[in-house]
Every structure is written in C-alpha cells, then in structure tokens.
Amino acid sequence: MRWRVLPPSERGSTAAELALALPAVALTLLFGVGALSAASQQVALQDATADAARLLGRGESVAAAHATVVASVGGAHVSDDVRGDLACVSARVDVFVGVIGIPLTASSCALSGGR
Secondary structure: OOOOOOOOOOOOHHHHHHHHHHHHHHHHHHHHHHHHHHHHHHHHHHHHHHHHHHHHHOOOOHHHHHHHHHHHOOOOEEEEEEEOOEEEEEEEEEEEEOOEEEEEEEEEEEEOOOO
C-alpha cells in the first residue's frame, strides 16, 4: 500500500472538518437524550395523575393524592377538582432540555364514590 502525501495546502483539512462537525454531533445527541427524558417524565406525570384521581375517587385525602404525584414526579404542581361524580387531578412540571424549558401537563379524572 502506498501512502499518498497531501499537498501543503490540504494538510490539516481533516482535523478542521472534524472540529466543525463534532460540536453539531454532540449537540444533537444532547437534545436527543433530553427529549427522551422529557417524554419519560410526561408518561410518569400522566400515570401519577391517574393514580391520584383514583385515590380521590375512592375517598382518600387530597394530601395523599397530591403526595402520590409529587413522589412520582418531583417538583410537580398539583391541583384537584371534584365535579359531580368525577374527581379530577391536574399536574404541571417544567422540564429543561439543555437550556430550553418545556412545560409538561397532565390531567386525569375518575368516578367518585367507588368504595
């Protein structure tokens, strides 16, 4: 195998191209992992609000329902509402992907009086 010698004007071009491409690849990976994390948080938040709504529907205390959501998703802001036969719970949390803040919300309702 013969090695090809590059002319002096092309030496270092590979290193320069790598130096330009590497930050873009790293940024893409960072945002991809952040987006997956945000999606995971959304699923956890929805599941926690469903559990809390079922607790309220069974007649458990509001504090227990709120604690269920906060235990699953730290820092969540929880609100509840009883409308006729429905016990509803809503929650909101801010997730940061890099420097971008994404507000995640979830709501769920359950029939009340189901003891």
